[in-house]
Amino acid sequence: MSSIIAISNQKGGVGKTTTCVSLGAYLADLGHPTLIVDLDSQANLTFAAGYDPDTVEWALPDFLEENDLAGFENTAIQSTNIPKLDLLPGDVRLAASEQILFQKAGYETSLLKILSPLREKYSYILIDCPPSLSALTLIALTAAVLVLIPVQCEYYSARGLIRLVDVVDAVRNHTNPNLDYRLVITMFDRRNKISFKVYEQIVQNFQDKILNTIIGIDTKLKESAIVGEPILTYAPVSRSAQAYHQLAEEILNITQRRGEK
16 A cells, blocks of 8 residues: 655745655655656646656546546556656646636545555655645645655745645644645755754754755756656766655655554
8 A cells, every 4th residue: 555645835946846756766766666646737747757748648637527537547647767657647737627626525535536546556656736725735635644845944935834734734634634744855055054044943843844854956956857857867976866865765764654664
């Protein structure tokens, strides 16, 4: 039975998509079949995995509103250039799906119904959420056992954490009592004193919820996204590659302690 992990932050530009594809690549490289799911209408994860969302034949919106999921696995899921790493693509139609979902009773479980049949095939399912606290984010949090929150050490990014944690608590109370969360520091600038001050504040406020791994600023990550290739293969000896390898090992330890593996 797989661990479903939502990667979420309502603030854009914090390394959410990069974390999803990079973490997924290293989990797969460590021997764990992994599915990455693009739940953002911008479809950046689909691009990062090497696909053009305008040309894929089937994507998540084709199934999100359907009750009959026959053939879903064979039509929608795409392989990547990383062995054991697959992609469930997204596209711009997710924005329209969000409006329709709000009108359906019990819509919160829509994504869980799609992913449940896949949990025997994959050890990990990672969901790249949109940069908002919307219906799409809520269906991801309802499906997940863990929310991984990428956080930049800057004032506005850290300030938005409180609201997201409040949403996690609300989901626990209404649709998913087993939901937990962890923070991972991304795009950390060691040349900037403010980064260290904000990091200290985050540690004080969240303590045991912060992962040890810190992802620093690295142009190799931006380059890998442009060419649609995970950092694992694009720059395997870079600082970012080493950091995401460490993050994958941390996630493995957390899920093992929770008894999910």
